[in-house]
Amino acid sequence: MIQKLTGMVLHKRPYDDNSAIITILSQELGKLAFFAPGVQKNTSKNQYAVQFLATSEFEIFLSYHNNKLSKLKTGNLLKTRIKLAQNYDDYLLATLICEIAEQAVVDRQDDNELYELLTTTLDNLAAWEDNLSIVIAFMFRALKWYGLEWDFTMCKRCGSKQHIKTISFLEEGYLCKNCLLPRDYLFPIELVKVFNSNFHTNFYFYNKIN
Numbered sequence: 001m002i003q004k005l006t007g008m009v010l011h012k013r014p015y016d017d018n019s020a021i022i023t024i025l026s027q028e029l030g031k032l033a034f035f036a037p038g039v040q041k042n043t044s045k046n047q048y049a050v051q052f053l054a055t056s057e058f059e060i061f062l063s064y065h066n067n068k069l070s071k072l073k074t075g076n077l078l079k080t081r082i083k084l085a086q087n088y089d090d091y092l093l094a095t096l097i098c099e100i101a102e103q104a105v106v107d108r109q110d111d112n113e114l115y116e117l118l119t120t121t122l123d124n125l126a127a128w129e130d131n132l133s134i135v136i137a138f139m140f141r142a143l144k145w146y147g148l149e150w151d152f153t154m155c156k157r158c159g160s161k162q163h164i165k166t167i168s169f170l171e172e173g174y175l176c177k178n179c180l181l182p183r184d185y186l187f188p189i190e191l192v193k194v195f196n197s198n199f200h201t202n203f204y205f206y207n208k209i210n
């Protein structure tokens with residue numbers, strides 16, 4: 001069965017001299033690995049579509065069983081994100097983010113929320129100066145897929161949305177200045193701001209205008 005997918009390349013493992021095993025996070029089927037024959041050759045039409053971090057359209061010979069590898073028919077590059085691969089720090093962070101996303105889900109279960117989070121994070125990483133905030137915001141949001149969801153809408157002790165002062169690992173969310181106790185750790189306010197609604201809106205805004 002031929003399946004059309006739009007997805008982002010999470011991982012590219014060389015296989016023999018000419019081929020590779022590609023893992024993508026797709027919009028239609030979630031995480032999926034496939035065999036990509038010949039893509040390591042300079043003459044391959046599909047070589048750009050399967051580059052690490054690229055978003056591409058794929059036509060895949062989909063295997064019937066999850067434990068059998070599917071196979072690439074054609075790939076059509078939509079977005080390279082080559083800028084991330086050219087800067088060593090960006091490249092390391094992008095690799096870490098892709099690892100976390102890859103481990104977060106099982107094969108062949110579509111998950112648009114993770115797809116949006118991942119692609120937006122990578123695009124922000126390429127476009128913004130403040131890489132630390134982007135990675136922290138991604139990691140906290142990604143906790144949800146590991147069974148831990150923190151609430152960043154209000155103070156966890158009194159419910160107030162005003163005067164948020166720090167993040168509490170004990171309460172798994174925000175604390176306001178009135179509820180702060182001497183034993184609570186005070187995070188730098190820049191870090192706390194990463195989780196406010198403005199940051200959240202901006203975090204996703206960049207993606208929408210590109």
Ligand SMILES: [Zn+2]
Nearest residue numbers: 155158176179
């Ligand atoms: Zn409070």
